[in-house]
Amino acid sequence: MELSQDTKNILGLQLPTDPRWVNLAGISLEEILTDHAYCEQKAATSCISLIQKNPDKEMLVTELAPVVTEEWGHFRLVLQELKKRGLQLGKQRKDEYVNKLLDFQRKGGNYEDRFLDQLLTMALIEARSCERFKRLSEGLNDDYMRNFYRRFMESEAGHYTLFIELAETYIDKEKVRSRWKEWLTYEAGIMQNLEIRGDRIH
Numbered sequence: 001m002e003l004s005q006d007t008k009n010i011l012g013l014q015l016p017t018d019p020r021w022v023n024l025a026g027i028s029l030e031e032i033l034t035d036h037a038y039c040e041q042k043a044a045t046s047c048i049s050l051i052q053k054n055p056d057k058e059m060l061v062t063e064l065a066p067v068v069t070e071e072w073g074h075f076r077l078v079l080q081e082l083k084k085r086g087l088q089l090g091k092q093r094k095d096e097y098v099n100k101l102l103d104f105q106r107k108g109g110n111y112e113d114r115f116l117d118q119l120l121t122m123a124l125i126e127a128r129s130c131e132r133f134k135r136l137s138e139g140l141n142d143d144y145m146r147n148f149y150r151r152f153m154e155s156e157a158g159h160y161t162l163f164i165e166l167a168e169t170y171i172d173k174e175k176v177r178s179r180w181k182e183w184l185t186y187e188a189g190i191m192q193n194l195e196i197r198g199d200r201i202h
Contacts, residue, residue, distance in 0.1 A: 012180070013131055014188035021132075022139035024198025029145075030082070031199030034090040036152075037078040039129065039201050042098075043159075044071035046122060054115070060166055067159060074152065081148065097202035098125060100190045104183070116171050120183050123163035125202075128187070130156035132201055 025032045047064045054060050082089055101124060105117040133153035137146050167176045 012184050013127055014184050015191045017132060017135050017191075018196050019135075019139070021196050021198060022135045024196065025136060026140050026142075026198070028198040029085070030087045031090065032201065033078055033082050033085075033087065035093065035199060035201050037075055037082070037089055038092045039095075040071050040075040040078060042095075043122075043125070044068050044075065047071065050118065050122075057170060059169055063162060063166065067162070070155065074155070093200075095200070095202060097128075097190060097194060097200070100194075101125065101187070104186050112171060116167055116176065116179055119163050119167040120176075120180055123160050123167070123180075124183055124187055126156045126160040126163065128202060130160060 044067075047068045051061050051064055051068075079089060101121050105121060106113045130153055133149045133156060137150035137153050140146050140149070164176070164180070
């Protein structure tokens, strides 16, 4: 899969990652792998949670079940990479990016609105992860690690589109697209103000 360099067209993201992030990540490999491992773990558990809360939505259950397996497989791959390098899985750290996204989710109102925001949050996390993995696959000095992250980039792109498709399956498409634009604008604001740290995927 070849992703265009125009991140905005491919993923909808309004603000690209600062190029300095890749350089910092390259010198913080143990930290970035640890954070990556926990990101994959949380992606798997988030999908499980959606399935548990929506057992009546057949397409969602059917489509997310293999994503759980895939994300957990990614978690194991990152653990394997840490072990191969003689590195330890460190402690899980606060994910400021995701916490700020959760702040934007609608907490009240009807279930459909809350459900939509949950799906769009996951779509946005996958989109930003894809963009970050793309940066690593192109910017790291280590050939092996560039290929390592290219595999993850391709997977996250598919997940991003799946969450959008699920939203449009259960909710009016115009409503989904309108709210998605609001999310993209909000996320750009987060990225603009977030500290550039090489020990975090987000």
